[in-house]
Amino acid sequence: MRRERDHLRSWRGLTHARSTWRAACVLIMPFALTLLDACSGAQQSVLDPAGPQAVRTDKLWWLFFYVCAFVFVFVMIALFLALRRASLWRDETASARGVTELPMLRPAPEKERRTTNVIVGATCVTVVILFIFLVASYSVGRSLSTRMEQNNKVTIEITGHQWWWQVRYTDSNPQNIFETANEIHIPVGVPVTVELKSQDVIHSFWVPNLAGKKDLIPGKTSILWLRADHPGTYRGQCAEYCGMQHAHMALYVVAEPREQFDAWLAHQRAPASQPTDDSQRRGQQVFLSSPCIMCHTITGTTAGAHVGPDLTHLSSRSTIAAATLPNTRGHLAGWVVDSQGVKPGNQMPPNNLSSEDLMALLDYLQSLK
Amino acid sequence: MTSGCGEKSSGACERLSHVGHREGDSPVGLRPNGLIVRAVVCFVWLAFASLALVSCAREKREFRQAPPAARLESVRDIDLSPGGPAPTPPTKNAAEESAYAVNEGKRLFDQYNCTGCHFHGGGGIGPALMDDKWIYGSDPANIFETIVEGRPNGMPSFGQKISDAQVWELVAYVRSMSGLLPKDVSPTRDDHMSAAPSEQRAPKQVPVGSGIPKSAEMSQ
Numbered sequence: 228m229r230r231e232r233d234h235l236r237s238w239r240g241l242t243h244a245r246s247t248w249r250a251a252c253v254l255i256m257p258f259a260l261t262l263l264d265a266c267s268g269a270q271q272s273v274l275d276p277a278g279p280q281a282v283r284t285d286k287l288w289w290l291f292f293y294v295c296a297f298v299f300v301f302v303m304i305a306l307f308l309a310l311r312r313a314s315l316w317r318d319e320t321a322s323a324r325g326v327t328e329l330p331m332l333r334p335a336p337e338k339e340r341r342t343t344n345v346i347v348g349a350t351c352v353t354v355v356i357l358f359i360f361l362v363a364s365y366s367v368g369r370s371l372s373t374r375m376e377q378n379n380k381v382t383i384e385i386t387g388h389q390w391w392w393q394v395r396y397t398d399s400n401p402q403n404i405f406e407t408a409n410e411i412h413i414p415v416g417v418p419v420t421v422e423l424k425s426q427d428v429i430h431s432f433w434v435p436n437l438a439g440k441k442d443l444i445p446g447k448t449s450i451l452w453l454r455a456d457h458p459g460t461y462r463g464q465c466a467e468y469c470g471m472q473h474a475h476m477a478l479y480v481v482a483e484p485r486e487q488f489d490a491w492l493a494h495q496r497a498p499a500s501q502p503t504d505d506s507q508r509r510g511q512q513v514f515l516s517s518p519c520i521m522c523h524t525i526t527g528t529t530a531g532a533h534v535g536p537d538l539t540h541l542s543s544r545s546t547i548a549a550a551t552l553p554n555t556r557g558h559l560a561g562w563v564v565d566s567q568g569v570k571p572g573n574q575m576p577p578n579n580l581s582s583e584d585l586m587a588l589l590d591y592l593q594s595l596k
Numbered sequence: 597m598t599s600g601c602g603e604k605s606s607g608a609c610e611r612l613s614h615v616g617h618r619e620g621d622s623p624v625g626l627r628p629n630g631l632i633v634r635a636v637v638c639f640v641w642l643a644f645a646s647l648a649l650v651s652c653a654r655e656k657r658e659f660r661q662a663p664p665a666a667r668l669e670s671v672r673d674i675d676l677s678p679g680g681p682a683p684t685p686p687t688k689n690a691a692e693e694s695a696y697a698v699n700e701g702k703r704l705f706d707q708y709n710c711t712g713c714h715f716h717g718g719g720g721i722g723p724a725l726m727d728d729k730w731i732y733g734s735d736p737a738n739i740f741e742t743i744v745e746g747r748p749n750g751m752p753s754f755g756q757k758i759s760d761a762q763v764w765e766l767v768a769y770v771r772s773m774s775g776l777l778p779k780d781v782s783p784t785r786d787d788h789m790s791a792a793p794s795e796q797r798a799p800k801q802v803p804v805g806s807g808i809p810k811s812a813e814m815s816q
Contacts (some may be wrong), residue, residue, distance in 0.1 A: 395703070516756055521707075521708055522707070534708075
């Protein structure tokens, strides 16, 4: 009997050890993963801030993380100790069969007072921690929404569509205003005002490396300030579910030195390049005499609709279909002919073009540098 | 403590005696009650089952549409023909059976700037579309022709510029404006800021000021 019990106890000890090890693994894994994420220098990561706004949210995030991690570990240790004590107590009662009264029913005022003290203490600590969080969160929120100093200001108007981003660079001189889509260029170290609008449903502009989320609400202009302190390409994403292809509504923000940005700006302001060879000329004819013209704009031609993205400098962009596909000839062809196969539900209709017409159209579109 | 135990046991006794009393009093008394309960349960189950059936017939959204009906081969400019015009069966437009397609038609109507002339159905530069007057016929095929080939006095031809599938969606929406479509495929919502009932759901109205003088109406 006794040997049996000993055996049982040792077995229980073994499972204890094994489950503890497993619990430790489960606890450590997420932490290890987040650390890995922070190291990688990702294109889209809150933990890799590239501007003052993102640094603020990053600091807030780490404050929450450390405090919550500490509380979590503390609670787990307390739970572990409580379970251990309970199992010891069970062993005790099992061995002491002769006792008539259960130990649990014995009055223990001292123990009860201790329990009350612990509960009151823990509640107070929780309230204090939550209050610290409240103050920190509020102050970060305030600092995010304060207007940045405006010298050499760049103002970008972003309109959300299902499912792409219309980008308009405003200027006091109307001649300098131009449109592009799904790719924003900004100068490094210069505050940028982003005016956010929506044409259909609520979207949310989120470039985690640069700033927090901001909703695009139909009928309202929301304003976001951001500044990139390091050059680089950062990925953004619609962060408010907006329909079928919400997941394929991304954009890139390219932060580059001022000279490079100015060159890009000058190039984007220029009208589209004219076709130089026969194939491109035919491609332009195809474009202007097919359904393309009902939705797209190419400056310098008769195409001037604003339903779909502006294609004036299509080939200068690195992706098509709101950062869904790389901008290569093959992907472009697939997109023109059967966009519904790539992104079902988008507003581009399938186009029945002959192969010669398609090749000519691609030549023309790729010449729009 | 003891009184509580006594209460408990007496309650149990009562319940037992009650059951015994009932069974002894009327052995067939339980039956109708049971039948009613069973009928109610059956009804509820059937109701739920029929709900499940309804959910089966969910409308499918077609993104890669083929043209729903064959395009007319040629345009007939003159209706005169020996023996009078041949009665043609009305064209079937598959887009009229899908609420999604009609809604797409509504979106395109705005995006392709049909509103520029027809406004939101009330007409202005172009004729009104929400009344029951059709200059070139209300059949889907006629409206298709109107959009694709254009009409004299201002309606442009959209032949090469809008894909046939989209034209059929537009046709469905244009017909919905004057209530020619069944109610269940009507566009349910507006994408505009002001929330108004969709064309199909709005009650049909009698024009107030038709432009015809009262005296002229009387003489007819």
